[in-house]
Amino acid sequence: MPAAPGGPRLLLRRLREAMAEPVSPQARLDRIVVLIAANVIAEVCSVYVLRDDGTLELFATEGLNREAVHLTRMRADEGLVGLIAQTAEPLSLSDAQSHPAFSYRPETGEEAYHAFLGVPLLRAGNTLGVLVVQNKTYRVYSEEEIEALQTTAMVLSEMIASGELHGLAPDAGTAARRPVSQRGVALADGIGLGHVVLHEPRIVVKTLIAENAEREMERLEAAIAVVRSAIDDLVERGDSIGTVESREVLETVRMFAHDKGWLRRMREAVSSGLTAEAAVERVQSDNRARMLRQSDPYLRDRLHDLDDLANRLLRQLIGPDAGNGSAMPENVILVARAMGPAALLEYDRTRLRGVVLEEGGPTSHIAIVARALGIPAVGEIANATALCDSGDAIIVDGVAGEVQVRPGPEIEAAYIEMVRLRAKRQEQYRALRDQPSLTTDGVQIGLYLNAGLLVDLSHLAETGADGIGLFRTELQFMVAERMPSAAEQQTLYEAVFAAIGDRPVTIRTLDIGGDKMLPYMPKLEEENPALGWRAIRIGLDRPALLRVQLRALLRAAGGRPLKIMFPMVATVEEFTRAKAIVDREKAHLSRHGHPLPSDCRLGAMIEVPSLLFQMEEIAEVADFLSVGSNDLMQFLFAVDRENRRVADRFDPLSAPALRAFRMIAKAAAGAGCPATVCGEIGGKPLDAMALIGLGFREFSMSPASIGPVKAMVLAVDAGEVERLIDSELAQARDGYSLRPALTDYAKARGIPV
Incomplete structure (x- = not known):
């Protein structure tokens, strides 16, 4: 099996150079797939992006018919690419055409290729697209090649999420920004329209590609040691993490902090050429994607423990002020994993228009305070803090228990009309x-x-x-x-x-x-x-x-x-x-x-x-x-x-x-x-x-x-x-x-x- 020339570190350096070139987004992406194909010695490299309508579109390719770019589309549950998007797991096959999920697209000319490796493009556990490489031979891709492709996928995910691909197609680059509708539990009556403010903002990793891999490994090891020590101290003192929690929860967090598999994956990500903080983010995004697809509620709940650990590591690596630091908008919709009533009362009530929580039931104290303040609130919105970024448009429906993130014009118009009708009903009550x-x-x-x-x-x-x-x-x-x-x-x-x-x-x-x-x-x-x-x-x-x-x-x-x-x-x-x-x-x-x-x-x-x-x-x-x-x-x-x-x-x-x-x-x-x-x-x-x-x-x-x-x-x-x-x-x-x-x-x- 031939070795990749230069390995993942060289690929990341070349990707960084390609991203800095003053060319169009399509030319940049075309250059990137060529670089990836050469690095992993693949005859084909393709990027599929999840569009607003839920379909996966071929955005760039090296090796397949280039006329199929922006023409080939498939449902999110169709073919091998759809399978990867659904499972959020890498898929490596020596003979792709024998797999039951294989979907043949004649316009691409891919019938000549057998070996197949695809990895999801993930950000905060959400699938943005799929990166694929293919070969004519019946070959098996190595663990190192899979790891390198996952590392590359992270860089592409950030390009998509940041809008760097904007302009490739009418809604290109907005797949990460597509409208999302989620149903939860109504906590406080009312309808609020505004913009997202994350109660505990997602820590933004700005530097992805390492200048010095050895130095990044040292930074990662030092941060791990500090976080482990801090958690050990908490357990010994019997304190709590954030809120009053049992010693059993603290022990669970400590167990994760010492988990060899978790630590090994972060070290491998650093070895592949990522910075220490990018490695933490990549591994946690993979964990989040897997756990969100678990049916076992206990395993899904453990996601919070891993999120907490990842955030501790990121704050140690980037600093305590690692949030996105966005200014407080006029119409604030707070989005949080969980909040206590005191935290809610700290916000400027004149700007607060709604609250969205991953946790919290209708009789929780946060719900009672929200109702007392007359603030619409919805709870039990799974993955709420990862579904949106600060500044996103959002609607909180405290009547139906629904949340609309980045709503389309029709949805927004419907809710504006609903608010008008509610105001009319309130006039009737005032009578x-x-x-x-x-x-x-x-x-x-x-x-x-x-x-x-x-x-x-x-x-x-x-x-x-x-x-x-x-x-x-x-x-x-x-x-x-x-x-x-x-x-x-x-x-x-x-x-x-x-x-x-x-x-x-x-x-x-x-x-x-x-x-x-x-x-x-x-x-x-x-x-x-x-x-x-x-x-x-x-x-x-x-x-x-x-x-x-x-x-x-x-x-x-x-x-x-x-x-x-x-x-x-x-x-x-x-x-x-x-x-x-x-x-x-x-x-x-x-x-x-x-x-x-x-x-x-x-x-x-x-x-x-x-x-x-x-x-x-x-x-x-x-x-x-x-x-x-x-x-x-x-x-x-x-x-x-x-x-x-x-x-x-x-x-x-x-x-x-x-x-x-x-x-x-x-x-x-x-x-x-x-x-x-x-x-x-x-x-x-x-x-x-x-x-x-x-x-x-x-x-x-x-x-x-x-x-x-x-x-x-x-x-x-x-x-x-x-x-x-x-x-x-x-x-x-x-x-x-x-x-x-x-x-x-x-x-x-x-x-x-």
Whole structure:
């Protein structure tokens, strides 16, 4: 078998020279295929590029009929070239024509060639095209030749992605930029049009071809050693990577960092003539392509671990400011693998138009904050961060749970019309703003807002809401660089009271822990953060923290009514302990001559199932109750609301869930204790209709939900819905959902849900 003259390093040097020549893009590509063919001693070298319409087009060839260039096209699943594009794997054959996927194209004249080697053109795991070499003899290509061709393919991929091939054909060079439509899960209602800003930008590798291979190998080895050491330190200290994660995850990351196969492939890529950072990028692009095509969800999830490692290596090689550094556009659509609520709040809200996440379910805290801010959001978009680059046009459809990346003119026009129709519908809802929220049989339903920032309070006048049913105080803590002082907290609460006038407001004490960690507090390693040290548990264990907040609330509300709600209460004893702290603070303020609230009411959130078996007791000692349906459903069904495999497994309108809600409503009514629903289901018209039928009369929701829920209330007969639900629950034997029956009922009576 003849050796390639000069090897891959010489080829890369010549490619660099060819790329610098002042010639047309077609002439440059024609020169490149000649160089590649000569280097691997092949009679044919061809480049196929994935076009906007999903077909693979012959863009350049050495050895085949040149008249076939830009004429030969095939489907992405057709022939050997299509097979490589689909699998994202190299394919080496000594007799291509005997392969079942072989597709003969007479215009190319390739019937004379038998040996075949093709490699995918990959960028961030996405296929942009295919590079092929062929020989007349029945030969077997060596591992070194395959590696050299893959290295060359990376350089071509960057040419395609950067638009250097632009001008070869009407949409040439845009295959990497073609429109992409992805369906995920709707997290927050609304439609946002704007441009991509990557929350953690893809690290851009600008230097691909090495000047000194030995020096690049030294840089790679040094970076690997630093990253390994850092991960070893994390494991030894028991810290987390980015968020609170288990030691098992850290051990998995360490395992990958010491994986010999991963390291060998990067070293081979450097030996072939790439820079250290280009070698890391090439190997990770190969890994990403393979893992994205895995059906096993566990293997797909390991992609995040490898991405994390590759990014650590790239930052070590290029520097901490290795992102693309693009300026923040006016209309920002954030795209991220995952985000915490604090990270979202750091962005300029006036420019934020939407959020796209690879992870995160409808009841995750990031989704709740997005809804509170009125920002459309979609989660579970596979490979989102690799599908787009900063600056790409993008549309977030938080209604259907869809994302359109680089949409065509027709798609964009359709969404602009959809936004116009939504605006018209909002006008219709605004027309209902001043109407009393009464059912057709005269039952008064209170509609309140969930809020967490002062800017949210402007929605009171817009929506005509009855007040604030849930003010989340933790958002103030999450956006601060340090723990807010008592005076700073008091200033915020005074501003809240001033903004709402004489309308009621229920303020929830600090609900941190789980995925809502404060940036200035030590991160805790907990196996089960949602069930760990959070909310009222932190307040009771650190009473000084709770006392400072309560004192600020009591002083801010001096002379006016105050409603305080404690989150995550699991036992009546926890509530009475919190109540005792309030009494001590009131006594302290009274002794020092500070005016007290004219009326101070204390409530408990019902979100831990243990309270379902203490309903009579908690309803007797609390002044009011508020159902946190998100956590209640999570704990009731033992379903992690952040876990996309199980988050949608159970329906809040199923018989078990509705029986739990009815138990709460009946116990509260029996004790004369008002009960509000402040979880997400209260803001969904159909779900809220069911809760009215169970006896609930107050709901707290996001601003966008007030109009749709009020429209439902004005059209529903509360007594009739109650009889329907009682009848359905009486015959429910298998825990089935009442959603179909309720939907049919609403449709038959023209109730907008």
